[in-house]
Amino acid sequence: MHLTHLNIHHFRNIVFADLPLHSRFNLIYGNNGSGKTSILEAIYFLSLGRSFRSAQLSRIIQYEAQNFQLFGRFFDQTELTIGSMRERNGKSVIKLNGEAQLSQSVLTQAFPVQLFNPESFNLLNSGAQQRCKFLDWGAFYYDNAFLKTWQQVKRLVKQRNAALKQQFPRNYIEILENELVEKSQSLHIQRQNYFDKLAPKVQEILSVFSNQFAIQMSYFKGWSSDKPLSAVLAEHYIMDVKTGITNHGPHRADLRFKVNGHPAQDILSRGQQKLLICAIKLAQGALFSQKRKTGCLYLVDDLHSELDQTHLSHLFEKLMQTNGQVIATCIERSHLSDLFKPYDAQYFHVNNGRLCDTKINQENLAQQGSSEKTFLSAGEQQ
Numbered sequence: 001m002h003l004t005h006l007n008i009h010h011f012r013n014i015v016f017a018d019l020p021l022h023s024r025f026n027l028i029y030g031n032n033g034s035g036k037t038s039i040l041e042a043i044y045f046l047s048l049g050r051s052f053r054s055a056q057l058s059r060i061i062q063y064e065a066q067n068f069q070l071f072g073r074f075f076d077q078t079e080l081t082i083g084s085m086r087e088r089n090g091k092s093v094i095k096l097n098g099e100a101q102l103s104q105s106v107l108t109q110a111f112p113v114q115l116f117n118p119e120s121f122n123l124l125n126s127g128a129q130q131r132c133k134f135l136d137w138g139a140f141y142y143d144n145a146f147l148k149t150w151q152q153v154k155r156l157v158k159q160r161n162a163a164l165k166q167q168f169p170r171n172y173i174e175i176l177e178n179e180l181v182e183k184s185q186s187l188h189i190q191r192q193n194y195f196d197k198l199a200p201k202v203q204e205i206l207s208v209f210s211n212q213f214a215i216q217m218s219y220f221k222g223w224s225s226d227k228p229l230s231a232v233l234a235e236h237y238i239m240d241v242k243t244g245i246t247n248h249g250p251h252r253a254d255l256r257f258k259v260n261g262h263p264a265q266d267i268l269s270r271g272q273q274k275l276l277i278c279a280i281k282l283a284q285g286a287l288f289s290q291k292r293k294t295g296c297l298y299l300v301d302d303l304h305s306e307l308d309q310t311h312l313s314h315l316f317e318k319l320m321q322t323n324g325q326v327i328a329t330c331i332e333r334s335h336l337s338d339l340f341k342p343y344d345a346q347y348f349h350v351n352n353g354r355l356c357d358t359k360i361n362q363e364n365l366a367q368q369g370s371s372e373k374t375f376l377s378a379g380e381q382q
């Protein structure tokens, strides 16, 4: 699966951009504030219907514009199109192959992206919810039944919390609990199955990166492993009523990492933590490829400032070995061009929200018989 074309309108500082993408390797470079991360954010938004840096639409829609529009053409055995439009008033239109969709999950399912950015390196310290989201990304693609179970659990936890807050009778809450217990067990099994595939893959990739540290990875289902959820809910009922929330259940699940029995975040250097996180993301991508027989899209933002040269090349080597599409950013073209040199790649230079030019990798021009392409964004043509 790969994105062949991306159109961006009124997204952050990009008035209009049209990116013809290479099926494997793409490098976007330009000064700080030029719009590189915004391009990756637009692709991420197409897939997940949210940004990785702002929760509020008003921050993402271009100042003074009423909406932003994103349009992508991608190839997955056949050519497909995806579109996403968001108005300032919150109205949204999402389309797959020109047909309006009611749920973002249709686009997420069709168009998977895996993001590597400096913020992803906070995963170990960022709380169970973030780590669980991470696990759920993989489980969503690994098991077709996952989304439905996840939505049911989410709804039931919300309903139980509302009932606790409003001090509904115990027998009413028990009816919700019975259903919650059943769905929670299914969700736990789906997560556990995915985790059992993920953990050895992470170890395998980590051993290529470094043999300096041994990680024990575990999955916590959200409640005590030696008791059924029904017993845990009954035991903590008074506390749940007091706090007005369900304190135990699959919404409290976590991915945990230890080194010699201690929390990994207290032991690993910052650099080692980054490697671990890269290994987890690569492992997720590899499992996706195995399952779907196609690669996902890897968005790699600004990592030359986060990883030293050796680890950066380990990461890119691994990315190049996947069957996915890589779209990476850096400030100076030279930061990553050596890593891209052996491959056919597309280069994009961004300046003040405008694409200045795109180039096929110079080294491969002769082989491709292709001439250098230069185009201007609509903003420059005016």
Ligand SMILES: Nc1ncnc2c1ncn2[C@@H]1O[C@H](COP(=O)(O)OP(=O)(O)O)[C@@H](O)[C@H]1O
Pocket: 011, 012, 013, 014, 030, 031, 032, 033, 034, 035, 036, 037, 038, 039, 058, 059, 060, 061, 062, 063
């Ligand atoms: N809603 C918006 N409308 C217009 N410009 C914006 C908006 N939000 C952010 N910007 C500007 O867009 C640019 C975003 O740049 P960014 O994509 O982070 O650049 P880079 O990753 O190249 O450093 C910044 O210059 C920022 O001031």
Ligand SMILES: [Mg+2]
Pocket: 033, 036, 037, 038, 301, 302
């Ligand atoms: Mg950036």
